[in-house]
Amino acid sequence: MTxxxxxxxxxxxxxxxxxxxxxxxxxxxxxxxYGHTDVTEEFERRVADVLGVADAVAVASGTxxxxxxxxxxGVGPGDEVIVPSMTFCATIQAILAVGATPRFVDIEPATLCxxxxxxxxxxxxxxAAVVPVLFGGRAVDLGTVQEELDExxxxxxxxxxxxxxxxxxxxxxxxxxxxxxxxxxxIKNLTCxxxxxxxxxxxxxxxxxxxLRLLGVVQSQSExxxxxxxxxxxxxxxxxxxxxxxxxxxxxxxxxxxSEHTRRQLWRTYQDALAPLEGVTLVDVDPDxxxxxxxxxxxxxxxxxxxxxxxxxxxxxxxxxxxxLQPAFxxxxxxxxxxxxxxxxxxxxxFHQHLTERDIEHVVSALGQSLKSAGxxxxxxx
Ligand SMILES: *Cc1c(COP(=O)(O)O)cnc(C)c1O
Numbered sequence: 001m002t003x004x005x006x007x008x009x010x011x012x013x014x015x016x017x018x019x020x021x022x023x024x025x026x027x028x029x030x031x032x033x034y035g036h037t038d039v040t041e042e043f044e045r046r047v048a049d050v051l052g053v054a055d056a057v058a059v060a061s062g063t064x065x066x067x068x069x070x071x072x073x074g075v076g077p078g079d080e081v082i083v084p085s086m087t088f089c090a091t092i093q094a095i096l097a098v099g100a101t102p103r104f105v106d107i108e109p110a111t112l113c114x115x116x117x118x119x120x121x122x123x124x125x126x127x128a129a130v131v132p133v134l135f136g137g138r139a140v141d142l143g144t145v146q147e148e149l150d151e152x153x154x155x156x157x158x159x160x161x162x163x164x165x166x167x168x169x170x171x172x173x174x175x176x177x178x179x180x181x182x183x184x185x186x187i188k189n190l191t192c193x194x195x196x197x198x199x200x201x202x203x204x205x206x207x208x209x210x211x212l213r214l215l216g217v218v219q220s221q222s223e224x225x226x227x228x229x230x231x232x233x234x235x236x237x238x239x240x241x242x243x244x245x246x247x248x249x250x251x252x253x254x255x256x257x258x259s260e261h262t263r264r265q266l267w268r269t270y271q272d273a274l275a276p277l278e279g280v281t282l283v284d285v286d287p288d289x290x291x292x293x294x295x296x297x298x299x300x301x302x303x304x305x306x307x308x309x310x311x312x313x314x315x316x317x318x319x320x321x322x323x324x325l326q327p328a329f330x331x332x333x334x335x336x337x338x339x340x341x342x343x344x345x346x347x348x349x350x351f352h353q354h355l356t357e358r359d360i361e362h363v364v365s366a367l368g369q370s371l372k373s374a375g376x377x378x379x380x381x382x
Pocket of ligand 1: 061062063064087088090161162183185195196
């Protein structure tokens, strides 16, 4: 294959480093301390400060954050968890990991998010938790159903893997009373290389999560410095965030205002460029409040458009194939019309901080061409 016309447009997503990350990692490597260290704890404090919350618990990944949050909330076998099918498969795997079952719900077509009404219809006596997915970074307001959830003791665990830095109204996501789970994976708004964070609701949550992520081992500061003994108090997993990854996160956090600004600008550039294209609907991320994670459109003849753009070296993607149609989750399949339709129409355009305006023009122009030829070929057969 020949080289793509614009290499950055060939990537759907990729990390953006600010240049200090390698030095920060080198300092940790030289220190010889690669586990859960002061660097990890500094990262936790700094994230809590940025969000304006009392505490934050760092873990090894976004999937680990969801799994640990479900465990900390006491969700387990026999419980049902209300979750949109339109999410990354990690959300569902975390639910299965605690022995609970997913109760898939549909989405609002314009935002690809669940709504309070859709959650309300799905609540049953076996519902233990709701996991709204903050799709593309957009906050989800459970509004009218929140009171009922509180009364029934149903916990809300936000999958905010896309939504670091976004706002729910005037507050940052993570500060609205749910257990909130962030991912700092390679392509997320803020990256550690790999990592995650849970925002606890209470000091008790925080304590439970800290035990869970370190194999249930209890160690004081002095014991940690001089490991002669330790006590295993409870169930736990190896879910700590390595200081190597936390060091990357600290640099990223220092520059997050720039990331936030750039991602919003890029999204708006796409919005303007896409406006004249007929047949294209932009998924609404609420750009005034959101640090966008994706730039998604809905198009007719998606598979054909996808193949044509890929053939031209443009890094389009699909976020996500609906989970209720995946073989692994077939036992919990149900009919979800809006999700199934979205599954056939959504197309993620290249979206990351290396993109320039020229890249975006190139992508949008190729999309326009391919829509014309896809539409044309349909008419030729009808
Ligand atoms: C990335 C992602 C996760 C999982 O995070 P990892 O850090 O990759 O484990 C969960 N849910 C959603 C919606 C994601 O995009």
